[in-house]
Amino acid sequence: MLKTIDQKELQSRIETAQALYRDRKSGINLHAEVGAHGQPIAKMIDGGVETFLVPNAFEVLPVYLEAIALGNTLHPMGLVQTGLDQYGSATFELYTYRPAEVQKLALDKIAKDEAAKYLEEIEEHNELFIQAQVELS
Numbered sequence: 001m002l003k004t005i006d007q008k009e010l011q012s013r014i015e016t017a018q019a020l021y022r023d024r025k026s027g028i029n030l031h032a033e034v035g036a037h038g039q040p041i042a043k044m045i046d047g048g049v050e051t052f053l054v055p056n057a058f059e060v061l062p063v064y065l066e067a068i069a070l071g072n073t074l075h076p077m078g079l080v081q082t083g084l085d086q087y088g089s090a091t092f093e094l095y096t097y098r099p100a101e102v103q104k105l106a107l108d109k110i111a112k113d114e115a116a117k118y119l120e121e122i123e124e125h126n127e128l129f130i131q132a133q134v135e136l137s
Helices: 007-022 057-069 100-136
Strands: 027-034 040-045 049-054 073-084 090-097
Touching: 007 100, 049 057, 057 073, 057 090
Parallel strands: none
Antiparallel strands: 027 040, 049 090, 073 090
């Protein structure tokens, strides 16, 4: 049977992809993909959350002010201790949301990409269906 565009399904796909973007941390993910032999492959990931390295507790305020000056807003996770430096002092990451205009551009691109992917799936399904019908006749 031929498929047609289902606006609810398309909207659901777009909303799911956009939600994944909003809560994903931007940067290099060392385990983004798995290679042919099971080895991890690093990949740059785009997301709505941006982190800033805070080398010690005395740098929290300057790093926070720098992030706010760039247009970022504070993420609910806020400041997270990530480890200790070579002298035993705590190191942190400041979690922020990327600027609204950056997120809007990314979310618009995600919507366009998801719509194109959905339309391609429908066209492929319809072509296979028509081909199967022709072979049956």
